[in-house]
Amino acid sequence: MTATEIISQVKELPMVPETARKLVTMLNQPETHRDELIQTLRCDNVLTAKLLRVCNSAHAGLKDPVSSIDQAVLILGDHAIFRMVCAIGFGGAMGFALPSYAVEANGLWGHSLSIGMGAEYLTEVEAYGNFHPSVAFTAGLLHDIGKLVLNQIFTPKCRAEIRVLISQNSLSRFEAEKVVLGANHAEVGACLLQKWNLPEMIIEAVANHHAPIVQPVAQLSAVIYLANCAFHLSGPSAGATDACALRPSPNMAELLGLKKERVEQMVTRLHEAMKAVNQYLSVA
Numbered sequence: 001m002t003a004t005e006i007i008s009q010v011k012e013l014p015m016v017p018e019t020a021r022k023l024v025t026m027l028n029q030p031e032t033h034r035d036e037l038i039q040t041l042r043c044d045n046v047l048t049a050k051l052l053r054v055c056n057s058a059h060a061g062l063k064d065p066v067s068s069i070d071q072a073v074l075i076l077g078d079h080a081i082f083r084m085v086c087a088i089g090f091g092g093a094m095g096f097a098l099p100s101y102a103v104e105a106n107g108l109w110g111h112s113l114s115i116g117m118g119a120e121y122l123t124e125v126e127a128y129g130n131f132h133p134s135v136a137f138t139a140g141l142l143h144d145i146g147k148l149v150l151n152q153i154f155t156p157k158c159r160a161e162i163r164v165l166i167s168q169n170s171l172s173r174f175e176a177e178k179v180v181l182g183a184n185h186a187e188v189g190a191c192l193l194q195k196w197n198l199p200e201m202i203i204e205a206v207a208n209h210h211a212p213i214v215q216p217v218a219q220l221s222a223v224i225y226l227a228n229c230a231f232h233l234s235g236p237s238a239g240a241t242d243a244c245a246l247r248p249s250p251n252m253a254e255l256l257g258l259k260k261e262r263v264e265q266m267v268t269r270l271h272e273a274m275k276a277v278n279q280y281l282s283v284a
Contacts, residue, residue, distance in 0.1 A: 003183040003191035007149060013192065014148045019044035020089025023082060024198050027135050034078060041069045041085065050088045051081070082134050083120070087113060090141055093148060100154035101147055108144060111231070114274040116140035118227030121273035126266055128226065128258075129218050131201070136223050139205035142198075143224050146189025146206070150177065174210050186210055214257055222256055226263075230270035 007013070022040055041048055048069055055072045056065045066072045073081050094109035101108075119140035124133040158180050165176040177184040190207035201220050204213070208221035209228060229252060253260040 001182040003146075003187040006153060006181065006183055006188055007191055007195065010149050010152050012152065014093035014145065016093050016196075017044055017047050017089045019047050020086060021196055021198070023085055023089075024138055024202070027132070027138065027199055027202075034073060037078060037081070038069050038073055041081075047085065047089060051084055054084050054088065079134055083116075083137055086138055086141055087116070090145075094145070096148075098147060098151040100151045100159060103147075108147060110277060112141050112144055113277040114231055115143055115224065115227045117274045117277055118230055118270045119223050121270060122223050122227060122266065125273075126269070128266070129220065129223050131220055131223060135199070135201060136220065139202045139220050140224055140227055142189065142193065142202065143206050143209045143228070144185060144189065145192060146185035146187070149188050149192060150181070150185050153181075172210075184210075212255070214255060218257060226252075226256055226266070227270060230267040231274065233267050 001009075019040060023037070026036070026040075041051070051069070052066060052072065055062065055076065062075065066075060069081075091109050091113075094112055095106050097103060097105045098108060116137040117140070119136035120133045122128045123131045123136040129136075161180045162173065162176040165171045165179055166173060169176075171179070174184050174186070178187075186207055186209055190203050193203045193206055205220035205224045208219070209224040212222035212225040213219040214222050249255050253263045256263065258266075
């Protein structure tokens with residue numbers, strides 16, 4: 001089956017607030033103003049209430065509580081608010097357990113948030129690639145969203161075939177999905193985001209996060225790949241499971257156009273940056 005055919009067979013696609021999706025499409029619109037951001041958020045009472053709860057949590061570090069979206073945006077800034085909205089908005093869909101992947105409740109969300117944090121850090125602090133941190137965070141957050149779709153179509157027979165391919169043929173789960181189903185979670189995720197009319201840059205990152213495009217210049221998929229590798233090379237983290245695993249290439253530094261020492265430094269720092277994921281898992 002193709003990714004499109006798989007999506008057409010699924011009865012319940014991930015439920016994501018229209019507000020969150022609209023804000024993501026606004027990322028590619030540099031003329032977007034703060035007033036438009038605030039007005040968009042005001043239209044979703046549920047998302048606004050959750051956002052204010054996160055803003056007023058101990059993790060936000062504010063001296064005085066905020067009581068409105070206007071105040072929250074003014075104090076914390078557009079970028080911080082956007083990150084919170086995306087984490088909360090898409091987190092609702094990612095919070096469920098995925099039995100077909102042996103992922104417990106919040107497992108995928110924790111992993112996805114970690115990769116989002118890592119991708120944001122890579123672009124904002126390490127200056128890897130030429131991407132806005134908000135775009136990188138969103139791509140990291142959504143990189144495994146295709147698993148929400150595939151989880152619904154896996155049969156016991158499919159799961160057994162995938163296990164055999166992994167154990168006897170030394171394939172990664174990503175590769176085994178392609179053999180058994182005809183499409184893997186990256187292709188399905190990219191197809192879903194295309195259906196939602198999300199920015200092409202984010203769709204590229206999701207589609208290629210296991211095989212990043214680095215020539216002639218590094219694409220956003222390279223940022224997500226590096227963040228994902230760092231997640232798995234740095235030891236146990238929130239949402240860490242074999243089902244989320246990505247096999248780092250032995251030539252990862254060369255693949256990404258970086259020196260080996262540079263990659264090692266970034267992996268260490270990324271692990272620290274990803275720890276911020278707990279503020280969302282505990283209060284959102």
